[in-house]
Amino acid sequence: MDFGIALPTPADSWKTVKRAEDAGFSTAWFYDTQVLSADVFVAMGAAAVKTDRIRLGTGVLIPSNRIAPVAANGLATLNALAPGRIDAGFGTGYTGRRSMGLGPCKISDMDEYIRVITAMLRGEKPDLRIEGTTRKVGFLNPERKLINIEDQIPVYVSALGPKTRRMTAELDAHWINVNFTEEFSTITARDMEAQYRAVGKDPAGKRKAIFSFGSVLH
Amino acid sequence: MMMLHNAMEEQNYGSLLGEFASASGANSAWDQILREYRTVYQSYAPADARYLTLHKGHLMFVRPDEDSFATGDLIRAMTVSGTAPELRDRMRRLKEAGYDEVVVQITPGCETMIEDWARVFEMV
Numbered sequence: 283m284d285f286g287i288a289l290p291t292p293a294d295s296w297k298t299v300k301r302a303e304d305a306g307f308s309t310a311w312f313y314d315t316q317v318l319s320a321d322v323f324v325a326m327g328a329a330a331v332k333t334d335r336i337r338l339g340t341g342v343l344i345p346s347n348r349i350a351p352v353a354a355n356g357l358a359t360l361n362a363l364a365p366g367r368i369d370a371g372f373g374t375g376y377t378g379r380r381s382m383g384l385g386p387c388k389i390s391d392m393d394e395y396i397r398v399i400t401a402m403l404r405g406e407k408p409d410l411r412i413e414g415t416t417r418k419v420g421f422l423n424p425e426r427k428l429i430n431i432e433d434q435i436p437v438y439v440s441a442l443g444p445k446t447r448r449m450t451a452e453l454d455a456h457w458i459n460v461n462f463t464e465e466f467s468t469i470t471a472r473d474m475e476a477q478y479r480a481v482g483k484d485p486a487g488k489r490k491a492i493f494s495f496g497s498v499l500h
Numbered sequence: 501m502m503m504l505h506n507a508m509e510e511q512n513y514g515s516l517l518g519e520f521a522s523a524s525g526a527n528s529a530w531d532q533i534l535r536e537y538r539t540v541y542q543s544y545a546p547a548d549a550r551y552l553t554l555h556k557g558h559l560m561f562v563r564p565d566e567d568s569f570a571t572g573d574l575i576r577a578m579t580v581s582g583t584a585p586e587l588r589d590r591m592r593r594l595k596e597a598g599y600d601e602v603v604v605q606i607t608p609g610c611e612t613m614i615e616d617w618a619r620v621f622e623m624v
Binding site: 283284285286287288289290292298301302305306307308309311313315318341376377380381382383385386442443444459460461462463464465466467468469471475485489490491492493494495496497498499500 | 502503505509512513514516517518519520549551552554555558559560579580581582583584587590591593594595597598599600601602603604605606607608611613614615616617618619620621624
């Protein structure tokens, strides 16, 4: 089993990430909480150039915080700075939206958002619904190497309920859960495996990560 | 604290725990805590933007107005905290449940948590 850290993204979080890398952690996940923490992509950029091995994940991007092409661009830019070390985590938005008096994003919007981003990262030109119309959108010159869409960016979805777990399976994404209680963590893990099987996916090929909040008592 | 914040806004947005949310009256001690916390919550101003106070410090620090709720019992019940051997066992159970990765938050200002958790994970 791998172990990662999660950060309420300070601007200089690269220092903490470097320290975690030296301690053997496999991934650093950065919160996208715009009125509570530093900007997720700026902080991840610094971490990308200051580390060598640790994976860097958006933990987790809120769809309403930036339009899909901008999110895809941010991920592809990080991928240029830390090739093959970027994980793209997405969520409906709890902290980042509640702290602005908003509820979670609609699941259908989130599904569409992730599909546009992953299509762009595959070099495709998907339809984007924007400003009341639909336009095709895609990276126009990735071959110039200003960004990197050649190395794969694994996709994770933070899914705490059955509908979002179903969406995770249908997107063929890896899964992020939260360790609220042991019962919750155990039962939802079984459900996530069932969701993958229900859409014809092999759960063994999908990663299950769980965020766990607490401290080691001395 | 997050569970208290979640409970205060549950009527508006539903519970983070979904079908696992506690039914009202199922746990009288928790319901009492919620009633007391709600009294504090309802003092936040302005009334149409209580979220500006409620989520201040989210996952980073406990506010003075809610400090009295951060008891040892609540911390034990609502966080994954314990001695290194206790946490080692909890992590092992997560591994048995099929998880590939456990992610622990490193709170700004408490970076020694990195080494604390690294020692736990070495034992898993």
